[in-house]
Amino acid sequence: MTDGPLTLGRRFEGTRAIGKELPMELTATVTAIMAIMSFSFLAAVILGMI
Numbered sequence: 505m506t507d508g509p510l511t512l513g514r515r516f517e518g519t520r521a522i523g524k525e526l527p528m529e530l531t532a533t534v535t536a537i538m539a540i541m542s543f544s545f546l547a548a549v550i551l552g553m554i
């Protein structure tokens with residue numbers, strides 16, 4: 505092992521991933537949906553205060 509800072513990739517290299525990793529496209533879609541939902545909730549709260 506080389507000397508240097510312990511990065512996330514090197515630290516978890518030997519450990520097993522819990523579950524399955526999601527594909528990047530699905531992660532982006534889920535993130536976009538959550539952002540829209542949270543913005544809608546925030547807008548509803550603000551409009552409810554008026």
